[in-house]
Amino acid sequence: MTIKVICNRCGKEIDANTYSFSYHQQLGYGSVHDGDELSVDLCPECTDELITYLTEECTIPPLAEGDAV
Numbered sequence: 001m002t003i004k005v006i007c008n009r010c011g012k013e014i015d016a017n018t019y020s021f022s023y024h025q026q027l028g029y030g031s032v033h034d035g036d037e038l039s040v041d042l043c044p045e046c047t048d049e050l051i052t053y054l055t056e057e058c059t060i061p062p063l064a065e066g067d068a069v
């Protein structure tokens with residue numbers, strides 16, 4: 001069974017078995033979005049761009065290198 005997942009950023013359909021980034025969390029206190037639910041699915045290309053962005057913006061690098069697939 002294939003579940004259709006759409007990339008939030010580019011709108012492209014993502015193969016659920018290969019998509020790179022999926023984040024679903026209800027936001028906690030302290031944010032203006034307190035109580036809202038953040039749901040983000042990204043295709044591999046948009047995941048790479050997000051990581052590039054985060055790496056540039058973060059003081060502490062958010063990415064640790066793992067084994068290449």
Ligand SMILES: [Zn+2]
Binds near residue numbers: 007012042044045
């Ligand atoms: Zn995308």
